[in-house]
Amino acid sequence: MKIIVIGATGTIGKEIVRNMEERHAVIKVGNKQGDFQVDIKSSQSIAKLFDTVGKVDAIISVCGNLHFGPLHEMTADDFNIGLQDKLLGQVNLALVGQHYLNNGGSITLSSGIVSTQPIVGGANATCVNAAIEGFVLGASIELKNNQRINAVCPSVVTESLSTYGPFFPGYESVSVTRVAKAYQRSIEGPLNGEIFKVW
Amino acid sequence: MKIIVIGATGTIGKEIVRNMEERHAVIKVGNKQGDFQVDIKSSQSIAKLFDTVGKVDAIISVCGNLHFGPLHEMTADDFNIGLQDKLLGQVNLALVGQHYLNNGGSITLSSGIVSTQPIVGGANATCVNAAIEGFVLGASIELKNNQRINAVCPSVVTESLSTYGPFFPGYESVSVTRVAKAYQRSIEGPLNGEIFKVW
Numbered sequence: 001m002k003i004i005v006i007g008a009t010g011t012i013g014k015e016i017v018r019n020m021e022e023r024h025a026v027i028k029v030g031n032k033q034g035d036f037q038v039d040i041k042s043s044q045s046i047a048k049l050f051d052t053v054g055k056v057d058a059i060i061s062v063c064g065n066l067h068f069g070p071l072h073e074m075t076a077d078d079f080n081i082g083l084q085d086k087l088l089g090q091v092n093l094a095l096v097g098q099h100y101l102n103n104g105g106s107i108t109l110s111s112g113i114v115s116t117q118p119i120v121g122g123a124n125a126t127c128v129n130a131a132i133e134g135f136v137l138g139a140s141i142e143l144k145n146n147q148r149i150n151a152v153c154p155s156v157v158t159e160s161l162s163t164y165g166p167f168f169p170g171y172e173s174v175s176v177t178r179v180a181k182a183y184q185r186s187i188e189g190p191l192n193g194e195i196f197k198v199w
Numbered sequence: 200m201k202i203i204v205i206g207a208t209g210t211i212g213k214e215i216v217r218n219m220e221e222r223h224a225v226i227k228v229g230n231k232q233g234d235f236q237v238d239i240k241s242s243q244s245i246a247k248l249f250d251t252v253g254k255v256d257a258i259i260s261v262c263g264n265l266h267f268g269p270l271h272e273m274t275a276d277d278f279n280i281g282l283q284d285k286l287l288g289q290v291n292l293a294l295v296g297q298h299y300l301n302n303g304g305s306i307t308l309s310s311g312i313v314s315t316q317p318i319v320g321g322a323n324a325t326c327v328n329a330a331i332e333g334f335v336l337g338a339s340i341e342l343k344n345n346q347r348i349n350a351v352c353p354s355v356v357t358e359s360l361s362t363y364g365p366f367f368p369g370y371e372s373v374s375v376t377r378v379a380k381a382y383q384r385s386i387e388g389p390l391n392g393e394i395f396k397v398w
Binding site: 074076087091095114118120122123127128131133139 | 297
C-alpha cells in the first residue's frame, strides 16, 4: 500500500513510519521536516499536498495543536486554537483526503485519552479529542467506495513522560510501539468508525 | 433563582422558560427576540450581555447552528460553521458566564442524540455535539465556588418532527416537556459533568 503519514516526524509518527515501512511505501509529511510539508490549518496547503502526492491507500494523521490552561482564564481565542488546529486540521485532512483515497482505502485520525478522562487545564483537549471521535463516527457512515475512517486514542506515551508526565498523575503510560500497532490495526484491519483505545 | 436562558425563543427554549418561570426569575435571550439579544459567535456580544444582566444563578444555553450536508461535498468552511456557532458559541457562553455565576450556580449546555447516533449528512453535527459533551466533562473538574456544568442531549423533539423528522428515520421523538425536565434536573439537582440524555 501507498500510505501518507501526516505528523511523521513526531514521537508517535516516527514509530508509525517504522512499523508501516516494514510492509508498505510510506510518504512522510511534517510541518517543517519530512518528504513534504503541510500546514494543516490551511485548506490550500492540504490541497497542494494531495495534488502533489496523488492517490493513496491510507491516510494517517497524527498531528495538531491544542490549548492547555486553567478554565478560569480561558478565552474564546485560546479555545479556538484547538478547534482550528488539531480538530479542523485533522477533519480537513479527511475531507480533502477522501477524494485522493483509492477504493477500500482508510483514514486514521488521532484523539487521546483525555477525550473521556479529563486532566486539569485540559478543557480544550477533552473537547477536541471528543470532537475528533465524533467526527469519525459521523463520517464513517458516509464514506464511498468502501473507504473507512477510524481514530486511535492513546494514553500518554512512555517516550514523552519527561514532558507530559506531570499532567497525567497515575495514568499508565503506553509505549509508542503499542500505539503504532493500533494504527496498523486501523489500516490493515476491516473496521470502520472505530476508536482504537490504547491504554 | 435568577436564570438566564440563551435561546429562549426556540421550540425547546420556550418550554424551558415555561417550566422555569413556575419557580424562578427567568431572563429570556434570543438572537433577535427576547428580553435581550446576543450573537453567540461574538465574544463582545456575550460580554455585553452578561455585563448588562449581571450575576445569575444558572445559565442555560439552548442555541447554535450546525452545517448539514453530504460528507463527499463538505469543505473546511462548511465544517467551521458548527465549530464557530453551536460549539464555540456555547463554550464561550460558559467561559464568559463562569465569571458571572453566583456560588453554587450552574451552566447547562445543549448537545443532541447525533453525538452518539449519527445521521446521514450529519458529520458536522455528530462532531459538534460530541465536542460539547467533551467540553462539559473537561470543564466540570475545574469550575470554582461549587459551580457545576452539564449538558442535555435530546432526541429529535416531537414538536419539530414536521421539519426534522425525515432526517431521523425510526428515531423515537421526545416531547419538549420531557426535554425541559432534563434542564430542570441539571439546574435544581446536584450533578456535575453529567450528560442528561432524553430519549
